[in-house]
Amino acid sequence: MLSAHFDKLRHTSLGCGAHRGSTKPRPLCARKLLCLGWAWLLSFASPAGHGAARPNVLLICVDDLKPLLGCYGEARVRTPHIDRLAARGVLFEAAYANQAVCAPSRNALLTGRRPTSLGIYDLGTNFRLAMPEAVTLPQYFKQHGWRTEALGKIFHVGHGNHEDPASWSVPHWGPRGGPAGGYVLPENRPPQLTREEALFQNVPAAQAAKLPRGAATECADVPDTAYPDGRLAEEAIRRLRAAKDRPEVPFFLAVGFLKPHLPFVAPKRYWDLYDRASFQPHPLQQPPQGAPAFAPTAWGELRQYSDIPETGPLSADQQRLLIHGYHAAVSYVDAQIGRVLEELDRLGLAPNTIVVLWGDHGWHLGDHGMWCKHTNFEQANRVPFLIVAPGVTPAGKRTRALTESVDLYPTLCELAGLPVPAGLEGISLVPALRRPESATTKDAVFHVYPRSPKGLGPLLGRAVRTARHRLVEWKRPGAPADTAILELYDYAADPDETRNWAAQQPQVVARLRALLAHQPEAKPQLRPAANRLQPTATNAPPARS
Structure with missing residues (x-):
């Protein structure tokens, strides 16, 4: 193909030093031929298709979001903004997390290595203890000239773990409150942090265990910005406006929304979208017949909350409340995502911005008698995954191509025209983005x-x-x-x-x-003598700010 193109150039263009008025074509000189060749090659360098303009990246990570979305066929749930995003790009129907818990799942997405290769399956062990030399996805873009910024929950912060400064051009920004807190009602705000709030602020587990348990749900008649995700959306909008004023520098903006992670807190108007009486407990209340007794989760995460029994099943009313709360939290975070996407459009940045929406794992909503994630079952591992890549993705298409979280790293590299680093365990999904209804990616995840x-x-x-x-x-x-x-x-x-x-x-x-x-042998859990990357935790009683 290259040789044919150069032959065409040679035989149809005037070369250097051609006599004026001559009708006989002369060969191109070497310098001009080389320049034309490089120009032709560079025109194909970026699949995002914007000539010399390097594409921006908006990576939206959503904590504990399962594919309970209108665009995934769930007619009851109200998610108009995510649904509109799906209508602009490609929806992956068979996308899976590499582990159904926050830190290992996010490590996989951002390092391109599965948990079995890192040997990290817990929340508190930092991935750089396993791979100090790792170049993360945002770090790689930073090395190639992108301004990389992180807002909210991108890497897992808490339980002894923290953000990765090497990945970002500027320090990570997080809203006041966190995945396990942000209550606004006085009855839910004791003077000290609740147990789960403390763990997400790296209070030692032994100290956190002595703290009061918080409520699993909260419905308050407050504006969206009363809760952390509303403030996160505001900051994301501010960062987009700043990026608009730096047109010469492409951005990689990672925005990590906290809901629908427990507790299920959201402004009242999102609770009012649903009739609690219309929700029924899942009809399948038993684990799979013949499954090992240890395969299901005991949903200890949920049992940390004050209005949930520490042992035994939930009543039908408790199940309805939790299902209602999850739906309300999903609609709330959808609205915040919508605010960010609308600003991206208003600023005129969307035509040159790759947008990715990804849930870090699924969630059991009572199926098999289980709640939370922490299993190998379908509901815990299947995730929502949408990509809009201008000039590449057709609008409103779906694909059954199998994909897993480690595939995003090589995919964004190819879309941005960057070489794919060696050692990544995923594959590029660009063929599926171009031909979503026919392309295949892999036989298994x-x-x-x-x-x-x-x-x-x-x-x-x-x-x-x-x-x-x-x-x-x-x-x-x-x-x-x-x-x-x-x-x-x-x-x-x-x-x-x-x-x-x-x-x-x-x-x-x-x-x-x-x-x-045929996969590499899984490494056992890394157990360093001390997590030397852990910030020093205070011994003072963790007071609420």
Whole structure:
């Protein structure tokens, strides 16, 4: 293709030193030919398709957001702004987190390495203890001239962990309050922080355990900016306006919204969008038949809250309240995302901005008798994932192409015209963005969750998800294959995961285990003597600011 193009240039253009008036074409001189060749190559350098203008990136991360969105076919939920974003680009119907908990999932997205390669499956171990030399996705863009900024929850902050200064051109900005707090009603605001608020502010766990528990929900008649996500949207708008005044510098703006993470707090008008009586507890209240007893979650995260029993099931009314609260929080965060997207349009930045919306993992809303995330089941691992890339993505298309969080890093590199760094474990999704209805990406995606069942020791549940099946292989890292405990789910025969099919489909089990065997051996949990990256926590009683 290149040689044909240069032949055409040679035989149709006047060369250097051609005689004026001559009708005979002369060969191009080497310098002019080289310049034309480079110009032609550079015209194809950026798939985003804006000539020399490097595309901006707006990365929207949403904490605990499952695909409970109108654009994913959930007619009841009110998410008009995210739905409009989906109508402008490509929606991935089969997108999966690499682990259903915040820190490892975000590490995967931002480093391009799965948790099994980092050996980090918990909240408190910083990824740089495993890979000090890692160049994160925003850090890579920063190295290539982008101004990178982080607002809200991008990397996991709390439980001993913190943001990654090397990734950003300016210090990280976070709103007052956090994923586990931000209450506004006086009865929910004791003088000291609540237990969950303290953990997200890196108060030591032993000290946090002595603090009062907060409420799992809050409905207050207040403006959107009374809660952290409203203030986060305001700051994102301010950053976009500042970026507009720096047209010569492309931006990579990461905005991490906190809801619908627990507690489910939102202004009253978002609660009023729904009739609580119309919500019913999930009809499937039992774990899958034949699943290991340790595979489900005990939803300890939810039980940290004062209005949730520490043991036993939830009443039907409690379940309705939580389902209602999750919907209200989703609609609230949708409105804040809408404010940011509207400002992007108003400023005229949208035509040269790649927009990504990603949920860090799913959430159990009572299915299988479970709440929260922390499992290898479908509801905990499937995530919303939307990409709008001007000049690349057709409007309003959907794709069934399998994808996982580690795929975003190489995808954004290709869209921005950057070389893809070596060592990334994902693949570029640009073919699926260009041809969403026909392109295939990969045959399987991978995720993991750890468990420490009594008498079995620390196990890793390594999972492989194909278009039809999910296999989970539970064993100690490095242990012989014949020690594994297996789960198999067949979503064609049993879309609700009501039973473990491993004994009935041995050939499928063998095929999927072979896929796992071709993956690098999972590393055990990294356990440094001390998290030397952890900021020093105060020993003073954690007072509310």
